[in-house]
């Protein structure tokens with residue numbers, strides 16, 4: 001199965017947002033003497049990188065709804081925000097307007113990135129490859145101890161919202177299970193390699209309020225070759 005997630009994009013969730021700047025909009029009018037805002041292409045909507053009929057324990061209905069309403073919705077929202085920012089005169093705009101748009105830009109950007117990782121990380125039952133397994137043993141004691149921690153974090157977030165992210169920290173050259181209260185909470189400088197969506201939209205349609213059942217299903221369908229590839233790229237950087 002091809003994987004549309006590019007490393008450059010995943011890295012953004014770790015704090016490299018400036019690498020792409022704003023994603024849409026035409027050249028803006030700017031105060032005299034300033035160069036115009038560059039015209040950048042809009043953020044692209046990536047296709048769903050899985051067969052929604054073949055994710056064991058998750059219905060096609062919830063996967064399509066999640067993709068269309070939450071992922072596609074985030075990309076469209078991000079492009080709309082980027083259009084507004086591209087034509088905004090920062091020097092004349094009230095601080096609360098700047099704060100609001102930039103906050104929403106970050107929320108939509110990270111929602112796009114983390115949802116792409118979420119969908120790319122779902123697949124058949126598998127296990128970590130040798131390099132990632134060795135790293136998990138190094139940083140958590142064993143794969144099973146990692147699994148127990150990650151699962152408990154998901155259950156702890158049940159009924160609320162957010163993400164549980166297995167993240168590689170290049171600063172410390174180690175893996176961290178990172179807690180995220182929303183799309184914007186990520187480990188600075190880190191690269192998420194497994195993303196478990198704990199927003200209700202990820203499980204309510206299939207599991208009702210039983211978030212723990214969703215967590216158990218998620219843990220069984222992690223597509224480890226995707227995590228292996230991301231860990232390999234991040235740990236070599």
Ligand SMILES: [Fe+2]
Nearest residue numbers: 070197199202
């Ligand atoms: Fe989601």
